[in-house]
Amino acid sequence: LAKTTQPISMDSYEGQEVNITCSHNNIATNDYITWYQQFPSQGPRFIIQGYKTKVTNEVASLFIPADRKSSTLSLPRVSLSDTAVYYCLVGVYNQGGKLIFGQGTELSVKP
């Protein structure tokens, strides 16, 4: 059962690049790595997904090393509106059908 570990909280300032790293040592061969973002009083929202190397979209980049035991979500030039909780998920479908959202990383962007 893939388990993820990520920092509980991070602070940043507007305009900085933020990198959130997630450890997933037990990732399975077929597992994808997915990141969700949750603003207060809203449901989680898909940000980015990858399998290996690097993925980039209009919101973020996802870096995955060759061993896939970790991944790094990179948010370029954050703004106050990027303040949210960021969840890393591995292998969306886990044993027994239980999808495990960890505690996530609470990112606080300050002016």
Add this chain to the structure above:
Amino acid sequence: DAGVIQSPRHEVTEMGQEVTLRCKPISGHDYLFWYRQTMMRGLELLIYFNNNVPIDDSGMPEDRFSAKMPNASFSTLKIQPSEPRDSAVYFCASSLALGQGAQETQYFGPGTRLLVL
């Protein structure tokens, strides 16, 4: 598409009352999920459906909770009788598939904030 629709957005009720939460998934999505979020326990999967059939309800807290999906465009989560410890935000989500990379992306509704007094 309007996304996943949930109703009501807020519900305040008294202990012992029946509560029914409603969800309309994104059209064409074969999977529907019900989650509960609290400060103490985070985001928990309660139950999920595939093509209207419940696949895994092991996350349902107890017999007071029940969920149905009578058709592809509607699902309910019912709590009877409700208790103060059921107070939480309940999210519904839907996806095209499971275990198939990009197709397994889940789209969440805005949630129902439930307060049981």
